[in-house]
Amino acid sequence: MKLKKIADLKLIPTAPFDFDKTFHKPDHFTSGDNYWEPGVRHQTFILNGKKLGVVFKNVGTLEKPCINELIHCNTKLSHEFILSFNEEVKYRYNLNFDLEPFYKKFGAHKLLGPAIKRMYGMRPGQPSSLYEYLIIGVVLQNTPVGRSIQMFKVLLEKYGTPLEFSSKRLWCFWEPGRLKGVSVDELRALKVGYRAKFIKKIDDYFSKGKINEEDLRGVNKETQKEELLKLYGVGPATVWYIMFDVFHRWDTFDHISPWEQKIYSKLFFDKDPENPVSTEKLLRFISGFAPHRHLAIHYFWEDLWWKHKNGKVGWLQGLIRA
DNA sequence: CATCAGGGCCCTG
């Protein structure tokens, strides 16, 4: 599907703002739906049935941030639609985030301070809706990353739509309900294994209106967790990702998965990943970052992955199994 | 060749 440029806009994030560290997270595995190079992010979106190809360009500085946003579509878009899309972009990438209280409290912290310095101006951010994130969460489960990438790619290319815009060809996610006529066996044939049932049920749950992202954003964190755990195939690890990335619970941190346990052990206690510190002890340590627990971990984590991307973290390689 | 664990979760006892 070929798209044409519909809108050329400016977005002004709060300062300080680091474009690349916000729009590119080296540990996020999704591919095929986005393209990043320094200063530019291409990203597909689907919102209210409109398939969009969006280019974000950095045209500002750390202290005077400005983003040029080019929206491409194959139909006209109303003014109201563009406004609501922009609200969604601001939400998903936290463009109005106030980093000041966090920096003030932890800028001089022995371990976190240096990470904050290196990642100065980064905020949490990711492009997916709750439905999309759940599908991503499911393909992440119990498998090496390489296979997650493979499963995601196959799903996207089977049920998504390729969009051509700004001389790129990127896949756009499908909408909830798309899998209504698709059988579990058909999904299994895509080699997603036992996750086929999870994916099918999640799609079904959404298309029946049993869960609504907008409503869930407005309720307390206990209810959010409860509602997520009702979904077949969603457990504590998947909920942990979603509470932060989708519901922006910056302080919620009550679960550590085994592979993360190894990494935190090395990072915080310089312990051999094969002989890791107990999760209880790690959680106690992390609670020292209240009221910004997960945000603090995000800073450590992304700092580590950016270093790794630049080839400076040997011990991490063995733990990733890409 | 066989075996095993990997960025979990469900179900059973």
Add this chain to the structure above:
DNA sequence: CAGGGCCCTGAT
């Protein structure tokens, strides 16, 4: 609450 089973793959 502990532990087995689950899809598939690549490493050993």
